Amino acid sequence: MKKLSILSKLLVCSGLVFVGFSAQADEVKGSAAAGNTKVWLCVGCHSIPDYRADYPLVYRVPMLGGQNAAYITTALSEYKKGERKHPTMRSIATSLSDQDMADIGEYYAAQTASSPNNPLK
Known part of the structure; x- marks a missing residue:
């Protein structure tokens, strides 16, 4: 009886490990x-440089080069969900897929002062 209890606990634990791996794969x-x-x-x-947006309020627009990729991806996701409020950023973010947001985050995270100029950036 005791062996059966230990075996069932091991099976449950191993199942949870596989669930964790599949969540990371997503x-x-x-x-x-x-x-x-x-x-x-x-x-x-x-x-x-030093650009200030004037809609809906006047504020300084941040430069993105060198910013953390996860931060950029999270910010874009929050604009898309409406958790961050800026009409222009929300409209842009809603047009992006999760893959697009992750790619943009990685692109800007890789930028340094010595990065070659990208005519699209």
């Missing part, structure tokens, strides 16, 4: 190379 992996062709959406505001 995670989207970004590609900086793929993001290279997708950042044209960001150019109008985020590539202009």
Whole structure:
């Protein structure tokens, strides 16, 4: 009886491990190379030094180069869900897939001061 109890616990634990692996497999992996062709959406505001947007409020638009990929992906996802409020960013984010957001995040995370100029960024 005791052996059966231990065996059932081992089976449950091993099942949970496989569930964890399948959840990780569903995670989207970004590609900086793929993001290279997708950042044209960001150019109008985020590539202009000291740019200040005036709608809906006046604020300084951040430069994205060198920013953490996960932060960019999360921010875009929050704009898409409406958790962050900015009409322009929301409309852009709603047009992006999860893969697009991950690729854009990886692209900007890979940027440094010595990165070659991308005419699309």
